Amino acid sequence: MTQDYNQITIPEATALQQELRSKVLIQAPDFPINTVAGADISFNKNSTTVYAGIVVLKFPELQPVAYCLVKKEVTFPYVPGYLAFREVPALLEAWKLLKVKPDVLVVDGHGIAHPRGLGIAAHFGVLTGQPAIGCAKKLLFGKYDEPGEQRGDFSPLLNKGVMIGAVLRTKPNVKPVFVSPGYKMDVPGSLSLITQCIGNYRLPEPTRLAHNAVNHFREGTLPEGCVNTL
DNA sequence: GCGACAG
DNA sequence: ATCTTGTCGC
Numbered sequence A: 001m002t003q004d005y006n007q008i009t010i011p012e013a014t015a016l017q018q019e020l021r022s023k024v025l026i027q028a029p030d031f032p033i034n035t036v037a038g039a040d041i042s043f044n045k046n047s048t049t050v051y052a053g054i055v056v057l058k059f060p061e062l063q064p065v066a067y068c069l070v071k072k073e074v075t076f077p078y079v080p081g082y083l084a085f086r087e088v089p090a091l092l093e094a095w096k097l098l099k100v101k102p103d104v105l106v107v108d109g110h111g112i113a114h115p116r117g118l119g120i121a122a123h124f125g126v127l128t129g130q131p132a133i134g135c136a137k138k139l140l141f142g143k144y145d146e147p148g149e150q151r152g153d154f155s156p157l158l159n160k161g162v163m164i165g166a167v168l169r170t171k172p173n174v175k176p177v178f179v180s181p182g183y184k185m186d187v188p189g190s191l192s193l194i195t196q197c198i199g200n201y202r203l204p205e206p207t208r209l210a211h212n213a214v215n216h217f218r219e220g221t222l223p224e225g226c227v228n229t230l
Numbered sequence B: 001g002c003g004a005c006a007g
Numbered sequence C: 001a002t003c004t005t006g007t008c009g010c
Helices: A010-021 A084-097 A120-128 A187-196 A205-219
Strands: A035-043 A049-058 A064-073 A104-107 A132-136 A154-159 A162-168 A177-183 A225-228
Touching: A010 A120, A035 A084, A035 A205, A049 A084, A049 A205, A064 A084, A064 A205, A084 A120, A104 A120, A104 A187, A104 A205, A120 A132, A120 A177, A132 A187, A154 A177, A162 A187, A177 A187
Parallel strands: A035 A104, A104 A132
Antiparallel strands: A035 A049, A049 A064, A064 A225, A132 A177, A154 A162, A162 A177
């Protein structure tokens, strides 16, 4: 039974997460990675309009080659642990309009590093079958020790002794990011890919460019729609 | 009961 | 996340 995320209740959302969690596939990527994409959402305070976007870049060059921007109404509130019910619908709209799907999608949020093992990246992956990775800016679930201060240094993100992700330093002396597999990816593969997506900023290029795009879109600097830069 | 708590 | 002012450093 499919649900309208804007009308779903927390108990129903919890049940759906537990159901979808059994469909999550965590495995080493066995396919070539020539493109990677970043997905993010932006919105004005006190507004139900969300601006979603997905930016595709060549890998490992990290040069943007296409992007899709869509606007959607959302009433489901932000509740820690249920971010997907607020952002996935809009991201799916953008996803459907994307001409060429990327080999891997990096979502702004967590993958399996979630209380019920189903962060937004895992949720999106199960729904679309798309290999995905979660890259968040803050901890939601799990324990970790502060990683080294140099770019590339990382420490394991653990849950009862099991590695569910990694805390990665993408920039010297700057707060680290939290990486965890979402779908058809594993911890080593996710950490490796994100590390290779590091540019000169705290956020890896896919997520950083997606964040920039949705903000320009919200501010009117970029129009709604899809574009292929090649 | 007391903290923690993606965006 | 967004909003907003101020400060530090290249």
